[in-house]
Amino acid sequence: MSSVTSAPTVPGAKGHSDGAGAFVPVQTRSERFRSYDPAAFEKPTGREVNWKHTPVDRLARLFVDEAGDEGAVAISVSGPLAAAGLQAGAAPRGEVFTPEDLPAAVAWSRSAEALYLSIPADAELDEPVVVEAVGAATALLAHAHIVIEAGVNSRGTVVLRHVGSAQFAQNVEIIVRDGAHLEVITVQQWDDDAAHAASHQARVSRDATLRHIVVSFGGAIVRVNPNVELAGTGSRAELYGLSYSDSGQHLESQVYLFHKGAETTGDVLYKGALQGEGARSVWVGDVLIGPDAVGTDSYEANRNLVLTDGARAESTPNLEIETGDIRGAGHASATGRFDDEQLFYLQARGIPEDEARRMVVLGFLSEIVQKVGVPELEQELLAAIETELALEVAR
Known part of the structure; x- marks a missing residue:
């Protein structure tokens, strides 16, 4: 007499499409519970698929549903747009x-109340809108929701800057209407004890x-996860990242790009440098090309440069294609140390080793810096990289 043992029920799991009754955990970003x-x-x-690379104990306070501390993070807006407030339920929040x-x-x-930045239809901003979040102390808790809307055929740039220290949970909602061109740059230059x-x-x-550009230098743990849906025909996303x-330090980004509409284009490139004992970076890139996304062209890549012993980079690119009619799709990941041939070439021409290493790192990371498009910010980021390199030499 034979017996049958049923497969255990796993929370958050779903059954196979073959109806056999077995269960598998949710793997793709598009299937996650919301x-x-x-x-x-x-x-x-820390066992969940979206948390398995994250030191969750260092984010413990952000998992508690409690009111934030008054004055924990002061947010100000400067530039050509005035900010408004949006209550829950008020469009387009x-x-x-x-x-x-x-x-x-x-x-x-x-x-x-969410912070609301709206670029009017057909408007073209001649300078960036800067949203600055200043944390008061690492023991203080803060929350924020920001809505950025680019009206039809508008053009503009919004820079989100984060400095000081706090325990900060933040949402950023981005709406890009027909024909608009929007650039959102988020810069994390927190103190060394901040959690974001x-x-x-x-x-x-x-x-x-x-x-969309993510730049992370400061903070004890920083986790910025972009999720972009290319909904309209002919829409385009350029998703870039830079971390040091x-x-x-633990610097993390889990990127999701969903090609939903036809003739869409995606370009994802994240680069990171790591130095020092326990330095860690995590990058997960998920690209989904949906069944209606015919004519799609998409590519994602992550490159990491490990400068010292004791540093570790984790990189996971994922690509899912649900239509056979695409122009192209691909993904790549590489993590390594200095190219010895590059160093030898520079040193053979009389350049000292420290300067040669500096030139290689700057050349590696400046590709992302040059995509920022705001000259003053580009110079600031290059200076920040120089500061990081100086710290490595000092060690």
Whole structure:
């Protein structure tokens, strides 16, 4: 007499499409559970697919659904746009954003009023809008939700700057209307003890372009996860990232690019440098080309340069294609040390080793810096890289 043992039920799992009754865990970003209610999420343990690379104990306070501390993070806006406020339920807040993890759900529920930046239709901003978030102290908790909307055929740049220290959960909702061209640059230059978990979600409409750049230098743990949907025919996304991780720092980005509309284009390139004991970077890149995304052209890559012993970079590119009618799709990942041939070439021409190493690192990272498009910020970022390199030499 034979017996049959049923497969165990796993929370968050779904059945195979063959109907056999077995269960598999959710693997792709598009299948993850989403909710505005923090109570709908379980506290991360570090075993979940979206938390397995993250030291969750260092983000523990951001998993608690409690009010933030008054004055924990002061947010100011400068430039050609005036900011407005959006209550929950007021359009366009929530038009494209639904939390996909616990910190994002808490930030949604605890941000009674979202910061709203709206670029009018057909407007072209002649200078960037700068949103500066200044943390008061590492023991203080803060939440924020920001909505950035680029009207039809508009052009503009928004820079998000983060300095000081705090425990900060942040949502950024990005809406790019038909024919618009929007650039969003988020710069993390926190003090060494800050914790920052940010969820960016964007939708790009017909013939529109979003350039999204993540720059992370400071902070004990910084996790910035962009999620971009190319919804309209002919839409384009350029997703770039730059990180420089020092001793004890954890800098992470989990990128999701969903090609939903036809004739869409995606270009994803993240670069990172690491130095010092315990320096760590994590990059996960998920690209989904949907069944209606015919004519898609998409490529994602991650490159990491490990400068010292004791540093570690984790890189995972994923590509899922649900249509056979595409122009091209690919992904790549590489992590390594200095190219000995480059160093030999430079030293053979009389350049000292320290200067040769400096030139190689600057050449490696400046590709992302040059994509920023804001000259003053580009110079500032190059100076920040020089400072990091000086710290390495000092060690």
